[in-house]
Amino acid sequence: MTDALVITDLVAGYGQLKIVRGLSLTCRSGELTVLLGRNGAGKTTTLSTIAGLLPALGGEVSLHGVPQRGSTVSRIKSGLGLVQEGKRVFRARTVEENLKLGGYTVRRKRGAIDEGIVRAYERFPILKDKRHQLASALSGGQQQMLAIAQALMPQPTVLMLDEPSAGLAPSIVEEVFGEIASLTRDGLCVLLVEQLIDHSLAVADRVAVLDHGRITIDTEVSKLGSWDTLRESYLGAPVAE
Amino acid sequence: MKLSMRTYKRFPFWIIPLAIGLVVMALPFMGANRGTLRLVISIALLALLVVGLNIAFGYAGELALGQSAIYAAGAYFAGYFAIKGLDLPLTLVIAVIAAAAVGLLTGGPGLRLGSWSLGMVTFFLVLLLPDIVTLFGDYTGGTAGLSGIPLPSLFGQKLNNTTFYVFVIAITILFFALLRNYVVSRHGTALKVMRESPVLARSLGYSIPRLKLTAYVISALPAGAAGSLFAYQDGYVSDVSFGFSMAVAILAASIIGGSASIYGAAFGAAILVIGPLRASALQDWSLPFFGLLLIVGGLFFAGGVAGLLTRLIHSRFLKDDLMPDVLAALESPPPLPAIDGKTLKGVGIVKRFGGNVALAGVDLEARPGRVTALIGPNGSGKTTLLNVISGFLKPEEGTVMLGDRDITGLKAHQASRSGISRTFQTPQIPQGLTVAEVVESARFRTEPTSVISGMLTLPGTRRAMRRDREAAIQLLSVMGIVEYADRQADELPLGTRRVLEVARALASEPALLLLDEPASGLDEQEVEALAVVIRRLRDAGATIVIVEHNFELVMRISDRIDVLHLGGMIAGGTPAEVRNDPAVIESYLGKAARERAEAAEEKK
Amino acid sequence: MITTIWAGLSVGAIYAIVAVGYNIVYIASRVFNFAQAQFVMIGAFVALQAGSVLNLPLWVTILLCALVGAVIGALEEFLAIRWLRGRGAHNELVTTLGVATLLSGLALVLFGSEPNRISYFSDQAPLDLLGGRVLFVEVLTILGAIVIAVAVGVITKRTMIGLASLATSEDREAGALRGINAGWLAIGAFVLAGALLAALGPLVGAKTFAVFNLGDLLAVKAFVALAIGGFGSYKGAAIGGFVVGLVEVFSARFLGSEWQNITVFVLLLLVLLIIPNGVFGRATGRTV
Incomplete structure (x- = not known):
């Protein structure tokens, strides 16, 4: 498997507001990487910057080894796809x-x-x-x-999806995720950004967790021991009773 | 040598332009010849047209091209009645009334549609002038023009060249003074807010059509007055004086001088009259020249001469120190006043967008002295619910009660006036306002004052503006950001902007406070500061509804949490109850997570 | 009576085509091009020169007009619009008004203020058609307007470029994510609208003569047509244009010629008051 999408030390945001603060992530062809994180963690900003909708304030994005510095249109022509939220x-x-x-x-x-x-x-x-x-x-x-x-x-050779489950009823979510799972079969590199943990982990090969603009966990799904860290990142530490 | 902020704010700087005006008025007594006086009159008349346009275009953000047609209306009316033997003051008043009438007639329909419809309607008006003049040939003299306008007389006294000149300058100074007062009054701030963010303006209770129409009609008044003076100046009125090139020249002068300024109008008018309008060599080339001016000015010259000067003064001559009332507030912070919150009760709210149901019969109750949080995954309908409550969306079914008042389906500005205040996901901080002015802008409808009172700076307006300032300083102090009071608000960092939005939301003494994701984009310290503020407001008796993704914050500050999922409430209760609710865990994390959580619960 | 209807339709056809030009640019770039009608004036003057100085055949002249219109359209987008992207509609209104003033001002400097007779279609006898009298060039204009409105409407709905402009108009960012280059679309729209309206110059000029301020009233009346038909609708632009033409000609005939512009103005005020979104326009809701 080859590295299709490589993100190195990406910094992004809106003006003085930095939302993504040094994010590095590698996604391979034929693999489904899920990027988890609660709302406000910087997921959408990351995807928008990769697609060139927002300017990168630092770091680099490359597709199949070619650094991407041009417009959104040129990145789409280089094989990138984005399903916005x-x-x-x-x-x-x-x-x-x-x-x-x-x-x-x-x-x-x-x-x-x-x-x-x-x-x-x-x-x-x-x-x-x-x-x-x-x-x-x-x-x-x-x-x-x-x-x-x-x-x-x-x-496209790299497809990014931004919270495809948002606003969908559970049965529909299952159906949509079934389709997403099948995408990697033809060698497509899929980067799925999600909030729903279990649906994503069920279909993903790799998992990364984004918190406050940085990657805190980056591993293969099979090697992920417990979900507690994930849960804490969403709902906070357990309340003492 | 720099001025202190206190001197800058308190010193009556208006004396300077007034003094310049008086000197200009005294020119004939200082030996100026007739040619110079004629030139100054031309500048004054153009300045009147431009200062009017600046109100509509620079402040209210509506491009009006009809100043020259309104100028014509003033000239024809004044000319006609002057021939009938009326005195100058009377014809002037008639001309101004005629101008207002034309403004009302074209502004009502013209302001209905997008940003260019007023431009086209008023442009059409300019092109229509020859037809109207022909049509009313008995009164206007038709294409031959209206001639035989007598020399002006003031209360029976014939005016000579010198006294007429003095009169023209006096009227010009009068209009500049009135309009200057208007834009520095609360009305000017309201116009800026509306121009920068109509959504914010509605949420503060402003009626946008009314504000715009008022500004546009006001913009017509000096044009009418200028028309009447023009009729006497030339003694002859013909439609060729008011055509397309005049309309374009007015706009060009506005842009050169700076559209969002009062005194800039005088600069722009002077530059245009002394330059291209006078030079006869340029006569033929005037249209292409104005065209180029508009293109270049529109592209590069955003603030005009006035903008350049203001920036220069601020950077060179102004010390960055604090006002006395700010210092006082820093030394002994005023207490947070009691807030009279009311109960919000929403029942069975349904909202659909096309084939999608965003809210499927939602109930919500929020009480005074409580923080009610609204959480749920993306797309669950939280913001839609907030927009329904604050009047930005109309629900298909259900009722919303605030206290014992039914506010279902009210428009945003009506909802605001009935006591709903809100903040925005992306802070709405208009450009060109100070921090204190941002807070003050929320009191525009809470304690209304009339336009006339603003123009004349009557005691009512002065009192209201003093109370605006006091309220702003008090609230900024409570929020802990009072030291920024006289800074430009758009320079603040994001966290401070969010807190500023809360201060503004409180300024209208709201019965219900809606906070839309106030913590998003804030760092930990800023979130902490926000939490302190929200708790204090709750303890003061406010009814607070907060939509927020930051779970820790919600857990800490809320008294009750309601969880929205797919447009319906799936859970509600105290933070501890909601946190362990299986349905909530599933909606956030998915089904497997719920099963794990339940298994863990059973083990205990 | 029928003669009056023919006259109204032939005048309305011109408004319809200018309104189509407004729409082409508006859909692709969300700009209201104040200078659009000036391209007809440009075409008329090119036809004047081509006919009386160069003695070109009509079809060559029409191509030449289109070429000149296309080049000036591209220049306008590139110099007066492109740099303003994202700075609000008001600046665009000022700069396009500037372009309009510049163009008609240059025409005034170059050709003077007197109307000039164009050599094409100059010596034609009126035809008898359906019981009314009408010039051949007028029939040509009416047919041209209908063909252009229908063709542009179909092209917009059926071709990739047309769909792309509709999509960009709806959501510029989502359009970019499908690979649509909005900048090229905008240039393309200005070029197409400029070429189309300038090509009309010889036909219009035959009726009105070439005069520097030809575009001014055309600009506002085509706007009335658009206000009636609704922004973005080609069907609306055509129908609106004919309505304006008929109202104008009938009021001139029954009320007097000084009424013809005033009735159109009153019509505009009424339309804005009663149906601000036009007959075929869609209301666009806005939320926070």
Whole structure:
């Protein structure tokens, strides 16, 4: 397995407000890495900076050994994909238009978009039934599936997902995570940012924990002994009774 | 040699522009020739047009291009009635009333839609002028123009060149004084808040359409007055004086002088009149020249001459020391006043977005003297609930009661006026205000004063502004940030901004305080300071609802925690109860975590 | 009566096309381009020169107009818009107004204030059509407006570039994450709108003559068309344009020519008061 996404000493934030303070993380092809951390730990900021939506204030991000310093568009063209939090699809467009837009970077490749749409419908049959509906009319779970399918359209080599479970009912979460688990099969490198511990650990190969802008735990899931440290990082130390 | 902050704030600096104005007024007695006087009158008239535009554009943030049409309205009305034999003061008043009427007529519809609709409506008005003049040819003289306007007379006395000049300068000084008072009064602060953050303005109880319309109509008044003076100056009015190039020249002068300033209007007008408007060689090239000015000014010249001067004064001539009332507050901190919190009761609140149900019948109760925390994973509907309570969203079903008042479905500014105060996830601190002014801005609706009172700085306004300052110093002192009172608020670090937001939220003496993620982005010390503040407010009797992700903080400060998940309340109780509630653990960590927690519980 | 309708439609067609131009730029870059209508004026003057000095055939002239419009459109985006990104709509309004003033001012300096007759379509007899009299160039303009509004509408909905501009308009950041370069889209929109409106110059100029302030009233009346139809809607732009044209021509005929602009202004005030989002526009809610 090769290192697909390497983050070294990343510092990021908004102006004087530094949210990510020296984060290093390596994700490999064919592996699913989950980055856990409670809200406010800096997860979304990390992903936005990797994708070039926010400028890095320090450190480096590289894809397949190539340092990424350019715009978001150039990083997407280099094989990066990001599913943003909040089921962020183009709500005023139909399902199929959203998928086409997902393939924007491969639009000149003959048949790439049509094949991508076929693959998307195979993966998420419900989207085919709703292909001509506006994305805003979909349920939360369906919007999340559409967001993932959209990011997969250009066949990225590294896919990052930002809290895909947020705002979804438990049964839907299971379904979505089932799909996420299957993504690594074709050698895709997946970086999943989550708050839900157990669903994530069930599908992940590696786990990293982000707290106050730094990685506090970084190990293989199988080597993770107890969940207590994770739990404390979320809910605080047990209250003495 | 630097001035102390105290001198800067207390010294009547308005004496300086007034003195300059009086000197300009005295020019004819110092041997200025007729040409110079004509030139100064042109500058004064343009300055009146520009200072009006600055109120609408620089302060209220609405681009109005119709100053030249309103100028024309003033000129035609004054000219017509002057021919009918009315005195100068009367025609001036008529012209100003006509200007206000045109402002109301175009501002009402023009302010309805996005940021460019007022610009287009007023631009259309300028282009319409020839048609209107033709249409009312009997009154306006049609395309031939309105001629035969008599020399101005003041209470029966004919004015000569010198006395008319003095009168024009006096009117200009009067309008500058009134508008200067208006922008330094609470109304000016309110306009800045609205321009920088409409959302914040609504949460402070401001009615945005009303504020904008007021500012826009006020901006028309000096244009009307200038029109009437213009009619006498030339003795002849024709629509060619008020066309497109005039409209553009006014805007260019505003941008050069600095749109968000009063005295900048005089600079801009002087530069334009002495420069391009006079030089006959430039006559043909005036339109391309103005065009370039707008492009370059819009791109690079944000603050104009006035902005440059203000920055220079602040950096060179001002000491960074504390005001006496700040020092007093530091020495003997005033006590936190008792807060009269009311009970919030939400029942069965439902809110949908398209196919998604964000809130599926939520109940919530928060009592005075208690901290009620609202927690839940991302996407659970916490912020939606806060927005429903504070009037930024309208619920489909359910009721919200504050005390014994039904506040369901009130708009944000109405909810604010009924006693709801809030902070924001991203602190909303407008640019260009001091810390004390930020707090004071929340009292604009709590203790309202009229625009006229503000323009004349009547005792009512002075008293209210004194109380604004006292309240601000008191609250800033309670929050422990009073030493920043006279600093620029947008320079504060994030933690201090959040505390400042809480101070502002308290300034309107709220019955309910909503804190939206106040600890996010704060370091540990700042979180600690925030916790102390929240506890003190609770002990003073406030009703506090807090949405927060920082679990430790919530556990420590809350009296009750309600847990929202997928738009429904899944648990509620004391911090200890909620912390060990299996449903809560599952919603945060997942099902397996719940099973582990339950297994651990059984072992005990 | 029918003649009046033809006249209204032919005037309205011009407003419709300018409104389409506003929409193209607005959808791709969220900018309201005050200077948009000036491109028709540019086209008219290029046609004037091409016809009377160079004696070019009409189709070459139209291409030349489009080329000039495209270049000036690109320059406008690059010099007066690009640097303002993220600084609020007011600066854009000031700089595009500056561009409008600059363009019409240059025309005034170069060609004077007198209207100039364009050589194309100059000696044509009116046709009898459906019981009314209408010039061939007017029919051409009406057809052109309908074709352009429909074509641009279809292109926007059906092509990748069109979809990309709609998507960027909705969520710029999400668009960037799909690989859409918003900067190129914005330039493209200014180029397309500039070319389209300048190409119209010979047709419009044949009716109104080439005059430096041709764009001024066009700018506001096309805005009225857009206010009626709703921002971002091509169908709305076309229908709104024709409505404005008909209102204008009918009020000129029945009330007198000095009323024709005033009624359109009153129409604008009423529309803003009663349906501020236009007939085909969508209300956009905003929350904290």
